[in-house]
Amino acid sequence: xxxxxxxxxxxxxxxxxxxxxxxxxxxxxxxxxxxxxxxxxxxxxxxxxxxxxxxxxxxxxxxxxxxxxxxxxxxxxxxxxxxxxxxxxxxxx
Numbered sequence: 001x002x003x004x005x006x007x008x009x010x011x012x013x014x015x016x017x018x019x020x021x022x023x024x025x026x027x028x029x030x031x032x033x034x035x036x037x038x039x040x041x042x043x044x045x046x047x048x049x050x051x052x053x054x055x056x057x058x059x060x061x062x063x064x065x066x067x068x069x070x071x072x073x074x075x076x077x078x079x080x081x082x083x084x085x086x087x088x089x090x091x092x093x
Contacts, residue, residue, distance in 0.1 A: 014066045021091040030085045037083050 001009070013020055075086040 018091045024091040026089040
């Protein structure tokens with residue numbers, strides 16, 4: 001499968017509620033460097049300032065609202081230079 005094909009499949013799965021992962025439970029610990037968190041925040045703020053429009057067919061971003069509905073819990077821990085997220089996801093059947 002090509003990268004474009006994989007991207008299209010992921011976007012289709014997210015839009016449909018992740019049926020290929022029905023019943024999956026995922027728990028992850030993600031240590032994020034503060035510089036990355038700052039970049040993500042800056043991008044989110046920039047996106048919030050843009051007029052809303054439908055994503056183009058070439059838009060590589062998944063639908064965040066569709067992904068976020070699978071989040072069951074998030075714990076955030078901050079230490080010098082690193083923010084750690086403990087995340088639990090559940091894909092309903």
